[in-house]
Amino acid sequence: MEKIRWAPKITQARIWQLYQNDARGTVDEGLVEDVGFSLWLRCQAILMVSHHEVECPRCHQVFSLGNWSATEPDPVTCPTPDCGWQTPRQDYHLSWRHRDLIGSNALPAFQAYVDAYPRARSPQARMVCIDQLIHAFHWDLKQNLPNRSVGNNLIEGSHESVLELLDSLNSGQPSDAKRRWRETVETMVQRRRNVKS
Secondary structure, three states: OOOOOOOOOOOHHHHHEEEEHHHHOOOHHHHHHHHHHHHHHHHHHHHHHHHHEEEOOOOEEEEOOOOOOOOOOEEEEOOOOOOOOOOOOHHHHHHHOOOOOOHHHHHHHHHHHHHHHOOOHHHOOOOOOHHHOOEEEEEEEOOOEEEEOOHHHOOOOOHHHHHHHHOOOOOOOOOOHHHHHHHHHHHHHHHHHHHHH
């Protein structure tokens, strides 16, 4: 039986090479396209899982599972006539579980990339799209604060190693977005201390 497959995360080495080339002013169009398209596929996978959608591995029809639940007895079944593909709901769940494919509060960042990347015509414009995506954050909607890098959904490695990579991409300097996040968090912490005093 055909199994559900999701686009994998990008290796840190590919991201590192892309940014090293960019820092030297070298444009490797093939690498930009490889990384950019791989990220585009990964973002599509995140959006699909987050919206309870799946692509049939047999006929490639993308369909919604509606109000999906792993405990329902009916299998996930492709709606394409004469396709016949199906899988137990538990197998669908296991296909994305623990793979950082839930977008949560960062869905706008993933959607923005899926929309913008195909319209970016030059390698430089595509590099801007890539940079904006991997330096974006999940937003805490209750406090309106950034709290987790979307890079963890996109790049292989632990949370800490991905953050180290993102910091190192800017010659050891945090990105503007990360700097604003740190300043905002520090301000919030200081306000809380002042209220308690």
